[in-house]
Amino acid sequence: MDKIEQQLVQYVDEHKDDFIKFLGDLVKVPSITGYEKKAQEFVRDKIAGLGFETELKEADVKKMFEMFPEVAQVPSIGEEGLDMPLMTEDKFTYEQLMASPFDRLKSYKDRPNLIGRLKGKGGGKSLILNGHIDTVPIGDESKWHVDPFGAEIKDGKLYGRGAVDMKGGVAAMVSAVETLTALKVPLSGDLMLQTVVNEEHAGGGALGIVADGYTADAAIVTEPAGPGGNVILDGNGGGVYWEVRIKGHETHAGSRWQNNKPFGISAIEKAALVVDSLISLEKGLNKDKTMMSLCIGTIKGGTYATATAAECVINGVAYFSPGLGTGKEGIMRVKKMLKDAALNIDDEWLKANPPVIKFQHYDDAYMLPSDKQEIKTLTEDAIRDVLGKEPVITQLGGGCDARHFGNQGGIPVIVYGPGDIKMAHSTDEYISLDDYIKGIKVLAVTIYRWCK
Ligand SMILES: [Zn+2]
Structure with missing residues (x-):
């Protein structure tokens, strides 16, 4: 690692408590699918403070169906009866959605995506960092042993709905960027930080971003890739x-x-x-x-x-x-x-x-094309250098937003973010804080190497 990279890692170690507090504060703002706006504003304020130009923009459902009829889904809301209510002979159409009685599912009104841009000096490669802000509902609250929105910390774990899926990833990418901006590390390439709505059940937030033409030379979706900080997902089912x-x-x-x-x-x-x-x-x-x-x-x-x-x-x-x-x-x-x-x-x-x-x-399923492996090999090297561990490459069993960047956007994309996906959607959801800090370090070094 060069001198700047060593400083990045050291900065993360010295500011652990601040980064953990930021994650806790984000978990305390509920953002169940359908009710994402407050958390989006919270992240917007944070990254605006880091120097990002920010924009809150609602995805255009009609445009998505026109551009990507095979994969555009009905917007969903994480409460009973409003999760995938439509059943048609085959793929439903925008017209069928409009003719349905589900008025709240016809647009992303009051459910904006957040797009933040940090301009580079020019001449470097651009990168998208993407995470979803929505979480599944809490289920039966009486089964939780902690407050689902309390961000309680016990034995090195931070608990709460969305802690691992995926406020940990969102907070890690924001903290990685904060590390770079705090140290005034100059980047040549543009950095775009996105937090999207409605990844759960539909993927309409990310698809809306792709439909709106936001692009970069590569993307990292910071979903929890696996425990230990050394797992990269290069595809999804x-x-x-x-x-x-x-x-x-x-x-x-x-x-x-x-x-x-x-x-x-x-x-x-x-x-x-x-x-x-x-x-x-x-x-x-x-x-x-x-x-x-x-x-x-x-x-x-x-x-x-x-x-x-x-x-x-x-x-x-x-x-x-x-x-x-x-x-x-x-x-x-x-x-x-x-x-x-x-x-x-x-x-x-x-x-x-x-x-x-x-x-x-x-x-749709996604696989990183064999001739576009650069973002993956760069992240693998960062894992080796920062954590001293061999990276593990695997694929996610279910779907995630990476598919829209890869398949619909033609952007080479990997999933790399902190935490164990097995804890996602569960009662007493938590993220290991050790994984979280490791994720911030690897992301900071990866962003620097890609955009420098
Ligand atoms: Zn997720």
Whole structure:
């Protein structure tokens, strides 16, 4: 490490308490999906104080659907009934959204993204640092052992909703930049710091930023990549949310058999065949490597114990590896696989009464292209130099906003941020403060090396 890099690391060590306090203050501003504005203003004020030119801008839902019809999602709000309420035959359209009764989901009104710019001297490479400000709801508050918005610190862990997913990452990237500005380290390239709304369930904040044309030579999304500070994610899996509706023939139990043939057909017994077929698809794909995680989420059907069920509805999600395809190609491929598995079943009843499969929502998978590895190798070197550890490269199982920068924006992007993703969305969510401080150090050195 050169002299400036050593000073950056030393500054972080000397200002640990301030950086931890900033994270705690951010956790204390609730920002559940749908209610992000206050926290956005809090971060805006902070980075404006660091010299950033700032802008609070609402994502344009119509524009997203026009530019990226395959991946644009309905804005969501993290409360019951407003999380993915639309279910259409296939990908829903902007027109269907506008015609729906969900007025609060038709725009990002009062839910702005924050874009901050710090101009470089010129001649250097530009970088986007991105994190989402929204968090999932707290769930059953009585199960928490701490105040979900209290930012309590115990045994080197800071607790609260969003502590690890991902106010830790947001505070780490802000603190890394603060380290650079406090030491007046000159950068040649422009730095853009973004905090976005609605990453949870939809990804509409980040997609709105990409649709608005904000770009850079590379991007780092500071989601929790893994414990220890040495994990980088260079890809993420996709997800297809599905529903299968199966018909039966309702009769009294006493009339189920007529002339030695079943007459009353329970949709539930046929649903079992559909589940079987979907699980066989998953098993077949995962022979050598996990390519798909197919979750049967809910099953509903039947009215009485004494009547064959007229209908049964199953729904769930298929998460899939980028190995099955990135961007919209992966989504289309997985949808076709699910459709084939649900519809091509060797059963007389199901052939005559084919199930109906619908898709509710999907996320595209992403993989950093092999010819655009520079931001990854630079971060790997920073991990080695700052932490003295070998970096671990892996991919995130589910979706995250990196996909929009990579697939829709064409920007090489990695995920590197502090904390263990396993604690995300859980009761008593926390972040290890040791991971947090390590993340700030590695980010500060990485930003410096990229933009200098
Ligand atoms: Zn997250």
